[in-house]
Amino acid sequence: MTEPDRTLARRLARESLERGDATGWFDALYSAAQGDPSVVPWADQTANPNLLDWLAQRPHEDGRRALVVGCGLGDDAEALSERGYRVTAFDVSPTAIGWCRRRFPQSNVNYEVADALSLPAAWRRSFDLIVEIYTLQTLPPELRATAISQLASCLAPGGTLLVVARARDVADEQGTMPWPLTRAELDQFVTHGLQSASFADFLDSHEAPPVRRFRAEYRREA
Numbered sequence: 001m002t003e004p005d006r007t008l009a010r011r012l013a014r015e016s017l018e019r020g021d022a023t024g025w026f027d028a029l030y031s032a033a034q035g036d037p038s039v040v041p042w043a044d045q046t047a048n049p050n051l052l053d054w055l056a057q058r059p060h061e062d063g064r065r066a067l068v069v070g071c072g073l074g075d076d077a078e079a080l081s082e083r084g085y086r087v088t089a090f091d092v093s094p095t096a097i098g099w100c101r102r103r104f105p106q107s108n109v110n111y112e113v114a115d116a117l118s119l120p121a122a123w124r125r126s127f128d129l130i131v132e133i134y135t136l137q138t139l140p141p142e143l144r145a146t147a148i149s150q151l152a153s154c155l156a157p158g159g160t161l162l163v164v165a166r167a168r169d170v171a172d173e174q175g176t177m178p179w180p181l182t183r184a185e186l187d188q189f190v191t192h193g194l195q196s197a198s199f200a201d202f203l204d205s206h207e208a209p210p211v212r213r214f215r216a217e218y219r220r221e222a
Helices: 007-018 024-033 049-056 075-082 094-103 141-153
Strands: 065-069 086-091 110-113 127-133 155-166 195-204 211-219
Touching: 007 024, 024 094, 049 075, 049 127, 049 155, 049 211, 065 075, 075 086, 075 127, 086 094, 094 110, 141 155
Parallel strands: 065 086, 065 127, 086 110, 127 155
Antiparallel strands: 155 211, 195 211
16 A cells, blocks of 8 residues: 555644644545545545454454544444454544445444543443544644543543554654644543553555554453
8 A cells, every 4th residue: 555645634634733723624625626536645444454454353342332433434343343353433523424424325434423532421431342543643642631531531441543654753743634643642532441452563564655653452341
């Protein structure tokens, strides 16, 4: 998989942040795409390969509740649904959610508009699995702590939270959106009552050139 063109996404993100709106650019991007997924850098129209690799090592699930963060066009959510999960998938972009519903009109996934910075109170401690792939890295670093707190609050006792994100060391430059995360940032999940279950620092060869990523699992004690 070659590196996608992020020119439009970065411009929209910059303009939105200059207006003091950290998340408004997502819907602007999906709207500008006008149904063309190639405009959206992360819209591969297939489930994330790192998620599929993770799922391949686990048994089929029946009825356990899963939450997909920043679901985009819905492929990760559909993959989890096929594995037996009862899936809620959200995105801050109403256009993206409408797109999901049109792509998968017979889906069992519950697609909802929601903001990772302020999630519904009804979701607290409700999900056995939370999947966060490439969403935290699109938020400005100063807002990630809020999103981490919100996501941690949604994990049920005995549940697992999976995070896959671009990685950097503390001394590395932040670069441009998507902004890589440090391990210390991810380990904020521990300060919100979760336990670190596994952590991998790896080169993701699914992209060319390979991208350094973290894959982390956190769990809430049963």
